[in-house]
Amino acid sequence: MVSTLKYWYCYVLLVLGLSACSPEPLVPDLQVKAIGVLERFAPFEPVVGTDSVAIFAARNEYEGFQFVITAGRAGAVNVQVSLSPLRNAAGEVIDGVAIFRERYVKVSTPSPHSPYAPQSWPDILLPAANNSPDVRSAYRAFPQNLSAGENVPVWVDVHVPAETKPGVYSGTVTVSADGLAPVELPVQLTVWNFTLPARSPLRTVFGTNGYRVAEIYGFERTGESAADNRLIRAYNDFMLDHYLSPESLWDASPEADADGKPDFQREFAGLGTVTENMRHYMQDKHASAYTYVFADSYPFADPLGKDRAKAQRFMREYAGWCAAHAGAERCYTDPSFVDEPDTREAYAYARHWGEFFDAVPLPNGEKIRYQVSEPPLNEDL
Template identity: 35%
Template sequence: MGAGWAWVLTTVLAASPEPKVVSPLVKVRPGVAVQGAAEARLSMARGECEAAQVVLPGNIERVTAQPLALKGPGSTLTASLWREAFLKVTTPSNSQGQPGPWPDALVPVETPGERSLPAVLYVEVCAPAEQEPGTYRGELQVKADAKAVAPVPFTVEVQPFTLPATASLPTSFGISLYSVSRGHGLSPESPEARSLLRTYARTLLEHRVSAHGMSMAGPPVRFEKGRAVVDFRSYEEEMAPFFEGGLLPSGARFTTAEVRDNRQARTDAEKVAYFRAFADYFRSKGWSAQLFFYAKDEPKPEDVPLVRAQSARARAAGNIPVLVTAPLDDALRGSADILTPTLNCFFPRSGPETCRRVMPISKLRTQLPPGSKVWWYQSCNSHGCNGGPIADASAERAYTGWASYMVDHPATLNRAMGPLAFLSGVDGELYFDTVFAYNTKDPWKDIFEFGGNGDGTLFYPGTPSRLGTKEHQPVVSLRLKHIRDGLEDYEYLHLLAKLGDPQGAQALARRLARSGYEIEQDVEKWEQVRKDMTTRLRQRWENSEYAKRPGVRP
C-alpha cells in the first residue's frame, strides 16, 4: 500500500548526492524534481506487502544490490527488488498525461538502464500472516556502476492486525493463453506456454486479483440422452490450484470463475445441459469462487436477442449468474444477475455525456431484481477514447480526473479503485484484459490502445532475449502494484468496518476519493489517511476477539 511513511530529512533529490527514498505514489520521471527521505519507514499489516522507491544519484547504467534482510522480534523479513524501466509515451492519454518517458515495467535489478533516465529501485517487503508484530530493521546495500553508494536504512513496523489472504472484493481481470504465447513468441500448445500462463495468473493472485479467460478451452463434452457428459480433467488441472489455495504460501484463492462456453454444445438443449453439468461440477468441488457466465461484452441494440437467449440458457441450467457489461437498459431488463456498467455510469457529472444512463449505485439497486449484484469496470471513458487532449474544453474535462490504469496518469488514480469500491459499496470489479497489447505490438515500445497508454495491458513480456534470463517470465507494472495497493486499502477499510467502525471507514474513504472523478492527488494526504487507518485499526483490533484468540482470522 506504500503508506505509513515518516518523511525525514526531506530534500529535493536533484540537489543531493545520496540515495533518496520516495513514496511509491510518486512516479519518478527525468527532469522532474521530487522529494524524498534518507531512510525508508514502512508500516504493514500481517498478510500485506508494502514498497518504497529508492532513487539513486547520478547517471547510472548498471545497478547491483545485496539481498535486504530485516531483523526484528520474529522471523527475518526479506525484500524483493526491481529496477524501474521507462516507457516512451508519444501520445498522452489525455491532458493529465505528458509525452516522454514514464516509469512502469519492473525489471530485474541488474537490467541495464539508460544513463539519461533516473535509476529507481522498487523495494517491496511482504509480511506473512503469521509474522510476529513489531519493528524490523535492515540496510539496503547497492552498487551503482560498480561503485558503492551510501546504504539506505529500512525500518518496517509490522502491525498486529491481519489482512485476509483471499481478497474480500471479488475481481475478474482478463488474461489469455494465446495473447501470452504471442507476446513471448511461443506456441500456445506448448507445455512452456501453459506453464507460463499459470505463472502470469499466479502473479495476478499475488496482487489480490482473480482472472478470467486463461486457456479459454471448454472441457470436452459429449451428449447422451440429453445429458452432458463432461471430461473436466484438463480444466481441473488448469484451474483447481487457483480455487483451492494451493499456489501461494498464503493460501490465497481466486474470488471468481467464469463458465466457459463450449463449441461442442450446439443446440439450446445441449448448451443448457452443458452449463448444468459445469455448475454441478463446480459446486461438487466445494469451490467458493463466484461462478458466472460472461454474456456478450458491451452489447449493442442488435445483440439484445443474443443476451436474452444466453441468460435464459444459463438460468435453465441452474441459476448460473449472468454478467452483462452495460448500464441499466430497459431492453435488457431482467437478463443480468451481475450488472456491470462502466465506472462513469455511477457518478453524475456536468458536461458531455460519457455514459448513456448515469445512476448512483444506491438508486441502481432499487431498479434491479432482489439478489442482483452490481460490479463495475474501467474503460477508455476513464481517459477519453481518442488519445491526447480533446480540443473542446468541456469534453476534455468530462474525461479527466477519473480513476485510471494509464501509465501517464498519477499513481493515485491508478490506486483509487479500491477505496472507491468501499465508498460506493459495489460488489466487484471487472477488467477486460491484462495483456491486450501482446496481440498488436511490442509492449516494450508501445502499449497505446483505445486512446490510452496501457488500456488492457498491465504486464510486459519478459522474454530471455529482453531480460537476459534463462526462462520466460511475466514482468509486472507499477500500475499492477498500485492496483494491489488499492485493494489493500479496501481491506483496511473493510476490516475497520467489520471491527465496528463503519462510519469511520467511510469517512476515511471519502478523504481519498469523493467520487469516481474526484480523487485526492496529494501524496502526503494519502499517506496521512493510511496512518489514520492504521491507528484506528490497531485500536479496534487490540479490543477484538482476533487479538484475544490469535488463531481466529477475520
C-alpha cells in the same frame, strides 16, 4: 539620504557578486531517493524524494515501495541493488522480499485526463531474481549502466507471512556501482496486529490476454507447450498473490465433446489436469472468483440455436464441477460476449443469454451467475 542610497547600492552589488561567484551545487555520483508508490519520473527528470522508507502492512499482506536511482555527471557502471533482511528487535526476520527494475515504455497517447505528457514512463517490472547472463540487458533487472543524469526506478515487494509477529522491522537498501561509494536507503516496516484473510472478500475478475503474453515471450498459445503454460501460470499466480483474480483461467477449463460433456481430465503440459489446476487456483491460491470459459462461439458455434441442448448440458456439468471445487458463489459467466450493451438489440441479446442460463437446472435450486457489465446513462433503453 544620498549616502544611505550609496550604502544600499554597494551592498546589493556585493551580494550579487558573491552570488555570481558561488560554486555550483554538488551533484552526487549516485543519488537514491524514495518516492510514493503512485509517483512517476521520466528517464532524465530531476527526482524529488526522501532519504528513507516507512511502510505499514497487516499480516498476510503484500506491501510495496519504490525508489529512484540517479547517476551523477560521470554516469554509473554496473549498478546493483540489494536489500538486507528486515529484522525486529528480537532478531526475527521477514525475508519475503522481491526487487524489480521498472523498465520504461514509450507512451505516445496518454490515457484520458492523464496529467502525464506523451513520453517514456516506467511500467514493466523486471525481477532481479532473473539475473541470467542470457537475458538481454533491456530485459535484465541488474546490473545496469547509466548515462549522466539517467534514472532507474526500482519497485520492492514485501510479503508479510500470516504468522509474523507484529512490530517494527528494519533493513537497508544498498545501491552500488563500479568505482563509486555505495548509497544506503533505510527501510522501516511496521507490521500491524491483525491478519488479512487468505481469500479476499471482494470478488474481482481482471482481464488478461495469455495470447499476447505468449507472443511477447516468443511462444505460441496452444496449451501444448510446458514452458508457455508455466509462463501464464506465473502471471496468474502473481496476480492471485496480490488478491487479484484473473479472468479466464484457461488451464482450469474443460473442453466439450460432441454431445456437450465436459472433459475435466484434460491435461495441460507442465501443469496437470483441469481439475488439478482448478484446485491450485481456488484452494491453494484462494482466487476470489472464477469465470467460465464459455462464449457465444465456444465450445459450440450456435449455443442459442441448434447447439442449445449440448451447450446447456456442458454448462450444467461445468457449473456443478465449479461449485464442488470453488463454491457456487465464486463461479460466474464471462461477460465479454455481452459486454456493455448500448442498444435495444444488444439488451435483447443479453436477455436471451439470461434465459439460456436460467434454463440450466442446478442442484439446490442454484442458478448460474450471469454477469453483464452495463454502461451508465442507458435509462431510455
